[in-house]
Amino acid sequence: MEFLHSATFINSAWIGSAFLFGFGFKRLNLPPMLGFLISGFLMNFLGLTGGTLALDTIADLGIILLLFTIGLKLDLKGLTKPEIWGGATVHALLTIFLITGVIFAAGTLGIAWLADLDLARAALLGFALSFSSTVFAVKFLEEKGELNALHGRAAIGILIMQDLMAVFFLTISKGEFPSPWALALPLFLLAIRPLLMYIIDHIGHGELLPLSGFFIALTVGTTSFSLVGLKPDLGALLLGMLLGSHSRSTELSASLYSFKDLFLVGFFFQIGLTGMPGIAHVLIALGLLPVLAVKSLFYFFILTRFRLRARTSLLAAFSLANYSEFGLLVAAIGLKKGWLGPEWVIIIALALTFSFLAAAPLNSKANAVYERYAAPLRRFETKTRHAGDVEINLGPAEILLFGMGAFGSMAYDIIRERQGDKILAVDYNKKKVEEQKGFGRRVIWGDATDYDFWRKINPGKIKLIMLAMNKHQASLLALKEIRSAGFQGPVTATSRFEDEKIELLEAGAIAAYNIYAEAGAGYADHVCQSTGLVCKTEFVVSAAEIPVMTKPSG
Secondary structure, three states: OHHHHOHHHHHHHHHHHHHHHHHHHHHOOOOHHHHHHHHHHHHHHOOOOOOOOOHHHHHHHHHHHHHHHHHHHOOHHHHHOHHHHHHHHHHHHHHHHHHHHHHHHHHHOOOOOOOOOOHHHHHHHHHHHOOOOHHHHHHHHHHOOOOOOHHHHHHHHHHHHHHHHHHHHHHHHHOOOOOHHHHHHHHHHHHHHHHHHHHHHOOOOOOHHHHHHHHHHHHHHHHHHHHOOOOHHHHHHHHHHHHOOOOOHHHHHHHHHHHHHHHHHHHHHHHOOOOOOOHHHHHHHHHHHHHHHHHHHHHHHHHHHOOOOHHHHHHHHHHOOOOOHHHHHHHHHHHHHOOOOOHHHHHHHHHHHHHHHHHHHHHHOHHHHHHHOHHHHHOOOOOOOOOOOOOOOOOOOOEEEEOOOHHHHHHHHHHHHHHHHHEEEEEOOHHHHHHHHHOOOOEEEOOOOOOOHHHOOOHHHOOEEEEOOOOHHHHHHHHHHHHHOOOOOOEEEEEOOHHHHHHHHHOOOOEEEEHHHHHHHHHHHHHHHHHOOOOOOOOOOOHHHOOOOOOOOO
16 A cells, blocks of 8 residues: 555556546547646545656746747737737736726625735736636647637737736846846847757757757747846747747747647646645635636727727637636745735636636637627627738639648649639738748638638639648638538548548548548659659650669769
């Protein structure tokens, strides 16, 4: 029995429970992160808290890599848009006033742990709970393939503005300002940028590629910011933004994807180990859920005031409909400074967990929710439309191709060679759209999963729709929207695995192509055309016509 209390057994129990609960939630079509949260609370309940895995370090690594990869994909100019800085500021003020008022009013009723709070401490809790979770939002947006959609970029921009507010709070709470050397930090980052670009150019495609990501995010980013007294993970974010224009930034981000996801398991798991909750903790945390609903409505209303469409505003609001891990940090600082009692660390951890549990299914069904309530939601739209949310003109297009990654771009080139301007490409990543236009391709910005996209175009002339998007879930949603818009023509799609191919066919695609199998077939055809070999009938060309390779002289 002594073994059951050993660190070896507890470490194994942590990993086993995280995997089993994550797998169980995955089978229920819910995010595995919810399983990681529940497994942490279960281990806490069973008293299995004495493991030796460095969960704090693992979680910090996950957050640092998450912010670094966000930076690699982020459009720096987007942060200057009014809906980002204005929306984040107005929302923070409204939410702080709301939560402060609710907590202070509840305290006057004599509710446990609330009655002892004065207005200043209630305001501190209001500030802590006004933030939304970067980890949750990015994970969901990535899984749905919506990180670069308009609502995804709006949500991420607001989260980054909140992160800057967090930096200001942490600076004030320390009672000391950053080192004067912080003023030289921008010069240092700009000076080192060419060297980092050179490293990425010559790093190859093996194990050094992800290791370079760790080096840049940790050794350069977090270390330099820590040395001058600034928030370390902000350094990882800014380094990512500085390198985002590199042609290999997408490849670098992809090489870190598995590491980031694995480390973030530790982040969600450790929330459950924060403390053992009682009934009073649970009731107060549950009481914060209706407040979260109002907080989410604030996001929707504010974004529509900045002329975003109802769908864009709703999906962004759903992504932000949660409490933040930053709230735990504020509670911990408050405990250390004597501003808050230890019970608030547990309450905020529970509120964070409950918000994730509520927001996960909501985000999974976000498009369905909008479709059901589209008419009343559109009443909140302004008469003038945001520049990124205007009507779409398809021109002479008869073929629509969605997704201009490497596979989609090659398909576009072949079809345009055969059909001319009858093909039009669509992508939700504005940066990619501009890049593709630079190559002379006809590409417009749009989102195939957007209910309103299909109602802002005239599909009457469209004879074929081709889906070449990277995310399987996005393809399934697109098929649903295409059929709901009344398009009766053929729709084809791409997949990576056979089970995905079957799902696409069942969802209405007339054909689904496994990109790996098709790439192999395409390579064989290319060899056939180039050499006359490996064809259905070998030596289609005579042997005399096959070029003979000779060694160069000397």
